Amino acid sequence: MKQKLMFLAIAAIGFASCNGGFKKGEGGLLYNIHTSKGGTHIKDGDFVSVNMIVKTDGDSVLSNTYDMGHPIIIMPMPKPQAKGDIYAGLELLGEGDSATFKVATDSLFKGGQQRPPGLKGKFLIFQVNVNKVLAKGALTEQVFHGRVTDYIKSLTDGMKALEPGKIKKYIADHNLKVTTTKSGLNYVITTPGTGATPAVGDTAVVNYTGRLPSGKIFETSVKEVAIKEKQPMEPGRQYAPIRIPVGEGKVIPGWDEGLQLMNKGSKITLVIPSDIAYKDQGVGPIGPFTPIVFEMEMIDIVHPNPNAPKPAMPQMMAPPTTK
DSSP states (O other): OOOOSOBOOOOOOOOOOOOTTOEEOGGGOEEEEEEOOOOOBOOTTOEEEEEEEEEETTOOEEEEHHHHTSOEEESSOOOOSSTTSHHHHHTTOBTTOEEEEEEEGGGGSOTTOOOOTTOOSSEEEEEEEEEEEEOOTTOOHHHHHHHHHHHHHHHHHHHHHHHHHHHHHHHHHTTOOOEEOTTOOEEEEEEOOBSOOOOTTOEEEEEEEEEOTTSOEEEESOHHHHHHTTOOOOTTOOOOOEEEETTSSSSOHHHHHHHTTOOBTOEEEEEEOGGGTTTTTOBTTBOTTOOEEEEEEEEEEEOOOTTSOOOOOOOOOOOOOOO
16 A cells, blocks of 8 residues: 555664663663553554654754654554564553653664764663554455555645644744736745746756744755754755756656746745645655745856757668568
8 A cells, every 4th residue: 555654664672671660570671651551562463553753852852743743654663673662562552542762872772773964962862652553463455454544644635634724823823925927826026136037948046945834944055054943963964055956856746847937146035835846755754745935046157058069860760661
């Protein structure tokens, strides 16, 4: 079946000693259960939908599904890979339960795995809320997958219904005086530029920052913005303007349209509905039916060189001869 939400892939990890408020389970598992509805606990093979905040013990947030606007899906729930790992922790919970797990950071990077630069602190803290559990049990694959499909459809239908409100709220909260095009693109030019706008076939050189409706950054080409807003720095990433062929479908439709509204030196804010972004699929932290926001600056417009040599045409095969 086609999954429309982000999947959770967490390596098997062991938990270390903790401080106040946490209980120690089998294999050194550290946990603090905040809410227990008393229902059936999660078992391997089940479908699980969770909201989760992951942060360091210095309160630096690494990921937050509430910011992303959609939960994490685990399917199928795997068996614990070792005593006291994260899956063993989740098996202490059922639908509607919430808990905090504390993970020794060093335990995540064994067997030659390198600790990412910039990841500080002794612990990673997982704050988990279990939204939904669909038990596999003795159900046939057809029945089980049917129930999963129905649940995911209900999630995405709910996200679709909420999208117009998210767009209006972002515009209102940030006091944007937008113009809306026929496609639904909302834009405001925050800094005028000079000269003509790019034509199809030109190359736009732009800096950009992408945000979720929560305002959380998911991508930027500007190092200073990444540092200021505590965006995790990608190892080896070169922060610099990117070059985009205009009007050639190399980017989402909302970008293609927005670039043609800019001239050199201009800055623009685009509030892009999912219909001209990532639609009902989403990608990475961007969920299905999720509007996205881009703040962009046109650094330069490069026109094609009319004197550049034309690419050689491929030679056609000679037609067969008759005898």
